[in-house]
Amino acid sequence: MIKPYKTVIVDDHPIVSEGLQVLFSQSKEVEIIRSFKTGAALLDYGSLGKVDIILLDIFLPDINGIDLCLKIKKSYPKIIILAMSSQSERSIVLQMIKNGANGYLLKSASLDEFKSCIHKAIEGELAFSNEVKGIVQKTNIHDLKAIPRLTRREKEILLLLADGKSTQEISDALFLSYLTVQTHRRNLLSKCQVKNVAELLKFAKENAL
Amino acid sequence: MIKPYKTVIVDDHPIVSEGLQVLFSQSKEVEIIRSFKTGAALLDYGSLGKVDIILLDIFLPDINGIDLCLKIKKSYPKIIILAMSSQSERSIVLQMIKNGANGYLLKSASLDEFKSCIHKAIEGELAFSNEVKGIVQKTNIHDLKAIPRLTRREKEILLLLADGKSTQEISDALFLSYLTVQTHRRNLLSKCQVKNVAELLKFAKENAL
DNA sequence: ATTTTTCTACCTGTTTTCAGGTATTTTTTA
DNA sequence: TAAAAAATACCTGAAAACAGGTAGAAAAAT
Incomplete structure (x- = not known):
């Protein structure tokens, strides 16, 4: 057996x-x-x-x-x-x-x-x-396009974006320059190949980021 | 018994x-x-x-x-x-x-x-x-602030927003004027007392809208 | 049948995001 | 330790979102 x-x-x-x-x-x-x-x-x-x-x-x-x-x-x-x-x-x-x-x-x-x-x-x-x-x-x-690898900072900012925070609020929360957050945002959109935050959040959900 | x-x-x-x-x-x-x-x-x-x-x-x-x-x-x-x-x-x-x-x-x-x-x-x-x-x-x-009641159109637009669609894309999809969609968006934000789409989506999720 | 709500659409601004760059410093990895 | 990656920050301009208002037509509810 x-x-x-x-x-x-x-x-x-x-x-x-x-x-x-x-x-x-x-x-x-x-x-x-x-x-x-x-x-x-x-x-x-x-x-x-x-x-x-x-x-x-x-x-x-x-x-x-x-x-x-x-x-x-x-x-x-x-x-x-x-x-x-x-x-x-x-x-x-x-x-x-x-x-x-x-x-x-x-x-x-x-x-x-x-x-x-x-x-x-x-x-x-x-x-x-x-x-x-x-x-x-x-x-x-x-369809198997590589899922982008996000950096620690990017993930951090992604979370705050999901929370509905604006660039200003994020820069305040993380003690960063407004411009720096802007750059991270841009990189997030670019990496995930999406055009706005809503789409980014959808993408993040779909890919369990 | x-x-x-x-x-x-x-x-x-x-x-x-x-x-x-x-x-x-x-x-x-x-x-x-x-x-x-x-x-x-x-x-x-x-x-x-x-x-x-x-x-x-x-x-x-x-x-x-x-x-x-x-x-x-x-x-x-x-x-x-x-x-x-x-x-x-x-x-x-x-x-x-x-x-x-x-x-x-x-x-x-x-x-x-x-x-x-x-x-x-x-x-x-x-x-x-x-x-x-x-x-x-x-x-x-x-905390028991009333959960706003959304109209059918608003729910429809909310769904498209969650999909990452822009105002233009929504108006195309629903055969509405760009300006009409803008109004619905504004009403959604105002009803839910949020300041942007990301926050709206968060709110919608929390309240199972 | 009338009131109320929803859907539609427009106008005028301000603010924020998005998109393209560049560049220095710090941290991580090879 | 050298090379690569990440984090930081700035500039400029275009595009989109946000915020305030109004208002008529259509649909729904009373």
């Missing part, structure tokens, strides 16, 4: 973890051995090397699931990582795959889809829930 | 519904009799009048949970409605309570919290999960 795949869940919603645990409680193939509420808790887990599958929520209270995926895959490339999220932004899905995830599940997927995706991933396939499948398929390579 | 409370779940994530069903499968007090993925499905439900408790997700694919709550309470004031959400924006919580909800649970709440809140609600109390409790308590009446 085959040993079941040791599986952990990373999700800050107990209900979801619980639901998944029940879903696989009968399974002989998948055994949920632990669940974590934060990325940090997972990384602190001593026996991470012995884990076979991680069911990973994209939105965690501490760290971004996309970055966490990359981090895990660097240390333990063999672990099968299945991303879960309630959003299906194309760019997030693609980033996740680029970072080594073995699949992407929408939380609105049916339980059958959940199971079958996990099976697929075990068999070595990239597994997507139905809704995500469409999104991935209609993606040509041109 | 007391009859169990007939409870339905409205949530578009099967995992959550499933988790809740399992959580209460042993309970003699609460009996989950059905679950729905959309607000429309719930409203179509013939036996809605016989339901005692509704566990209602705020974000549904078709209708806003806040409006749905009001609608249900108008027809069936006796039904206990417990709101669930992964967000805890103060304004959303308060709106929900104003619309007659009997409690507000964060999805990140523990299962024990879930259970105890449902108990509280049954006893007639307003039930909040711990994180929400703090938010509600530190709310004075001044």
Whole structure:
């Protein structure tokens, strides 16, 4: 008999973890051995090397699931990582795959889809829930334009912009010259190839910046 | 012996519904009799009048949970409605309570919290999960400034603004004069008492507009 | 049927953002 | 330690947003 795949869940919603645990409680193939509420808790887990599958929520209270995926895959490339999220932004899905995830599940997927995706991933396939499948398929390579890497300052200013702050308010808050903030703003728009702040915020959301 | 409370779940994530069903499968007090993925499905439900408790997700694919709550309470004031959400924006919580909800649970709440809140609600109390409790308590009446009611056109334009569209693009899309769109923009900012589009979007998000 | 609200559109300014440059200093990385 | 990247700051001009006003037509509510 085959040993079941040791599986952990990373999700800050107990209900979801619980639901998944029940879903696989009968399974002989998948055994949920632990669940974590934060990325940090997972990384602190001593026996991470012995884990076979991680069911990973994209939105965690501490760290971004996309970055966490990359981090895990660097240390333990063999672990099968299945991303879960309630959003299906194309760019997030693609980033996740680029970072080594073995699949992407929408939380609105049916339980059958959940199971079958996990099976697929075990068999070595990239597994997507139905809704995500469409999104991935209609993606040509041109859409894979690199997601710009923002500097610390730029992220800081992006946050304040999202808060509705004006250039003047930002320069006051960060003790910078008005002109400096203007430059950062310009660089943000230029890097993300957008034309105004609203579009920038949309872009940032879509790409989980 | 007391009859169990007939409870339905409205949530578009099967995992959550499933988790809740399992959580209460042993309970003699609460009996989950059905679950729905959309607000429309719930409203179509013939036996809605016989339901005692509704566990209602705020974000549904078709209708806003806040409006749905009001609608249900108008027809069936006796039904206990417990709101669930992964967000805890103060304004959303308060709106929900104003619309007659009997409690507000964060999805990140523990299962024990879930259970105890449902108990509280049954006893007639307003039930909040711990994180929400703090938010509600530190709310004075001044914070209850009325959420402005937006007209259909305003909502339409708000959506396009969130998409990063400029005034010109909006006027083209809606076949309106540039000046008309300008007026609507101004009214939006004025109604929401904000000074720019970014702040408007933040406000809209916080208030689930 | 009448009042109220919404949608439409215009005018006049001021302020802010956007877009193009350049350039020095500081910090990080190789 | 040298090279690269980031953060800082300034200048100029065009474009867009913001703020104040008014007002008639259309639609909705009473």
